[in-house]
Amino acid sequence: MMLAISGKECMVALMNLSIPSIIQGGMGAGVSNWRLAKAVSRLGQLGVVAGTALDQLLSLRLQNGDADGGIRRALEHFPFPRVAKRILDAYFVPGGLDPSTPRKPGKMHTAERNLPAQELCIAANFVEVFLAREGHSGPVGVNFLEKIQMPHLPSLYGAMLAGAAVIIVGAGIPMEFPAAIQALANHQPASYTMLVSGPKAAEPVVLTLDPADFAEPGQTLPPLEKPAFLPIVSSATLGTMMARRLPGGVDGFVIETAVAGGHNAPPRGQMQFTPDGQPVYGPRDVADLDIFRKIGLPFWLAGGYGSPEKYREALALGAAGIQMGTAFALCTESGLAPDLRRALVAKALAGKARVFTDALASPTGFPFKVAELEGTLSDPEVYARRQRVCNLGFLREAYRKPDGALGYRCAAEPEAAWIAKGGKPEDAAGRKCLCNALVANIGLPGRQPDGSPELPLVTLGDDLAGVGRLCANGQTDYTAADVIRTLLG
16 A cells, blocks of 8 residues: 655655655766765665676775775674684784785676675675664665676665665666565575576576575575566667566556666667767657656666656656755765766866767667766777776676577677677667776776776766755855755745
């Protein structure tokens, strides 16, 4: 049963959970970190951590010494102590490694049963949600990308072990999440069908996770609270299909427009481009809210609703509220590196902020929003100087080799390697290594083969130009509280 409550305290009650009217977007790898999610949730809204690459970030942060002790404190509460010890033994360096010393990346995920990678992923998601929930009673959500499928099950299980209240999934059609949520809530084996490309791609590959593999001897855990599930959609057709095929599994929707940051749904129909190379969106790409209202599930509007006027408009249209990211990505609690954050706010204040929808940048094939900023990979000349490497592998796709064996490739890896694995040369053109760029965005850059640091590539929504309204006296720093206070008037 759903209850809509109007006004500033607008929220939707789903079973025993109330989801507030403002959902903070789950952005990047480590941008929507536990500090930001905690700040938002403590203010009465829904703080969300980004679930992307948390295992890699955990390994890097432990090698940097875990200066505030937060990771180790969270791991003390992790229900599988032996797993926690193995992770600390493998990655924790007291005092941190020398900055010039290369960091050891976490284990790459594969379709095959890979317990070390699964352990690290479960623990990393647990740590992030635990820290976001620590010290308050507000709900915390997690955002996952459907396109990054291999870590789905361990990520989901770790987040649920820490008490994640809401699971939000975008960049694809996450039809199998409700079943996985139900199984993992009872600590039962879960499965997920993975997309595979190449010859014999029709042969399904099923990812599996059995919680019993990580339990202590004789350990019995109580059932977990089942989190609400909110898929991110951009069309009423998809929303209707998911509601019909997954009765009781979908608790609501985040309806995203093409001006939202990160990955966007491609335009419907034949792809067309503006003179500067951006995909053209038209009337077919505008979600029919009449249909969503008839579905009867609550929905939050995302993309271009980060102002008091647009927030009120969303409520008037029947939405339970909004999801917003850009303003939160640039607040002081965000994980975005301070120099990047302040430079982008300064550009907004000067009226020079620009966000480009790059149809080629992402190896996923989805259009990707890029904030233009000097010295980052948004500059074509800077990008042209980067040597292509693939050493983190978040966005690798699985493919079938001619002999039927399973392999992994990425359109942003060295072109010769991509082509040798059956990839088309034209599909590698313009692709950027988002894995290394997103990690660089939060101040944890890897190294190029020549020893130079990997460079950032910041994704934000078209609302970047409007963040100036949050800055007092031209200052480039503002807080999550400033964002919420401005929205609510």
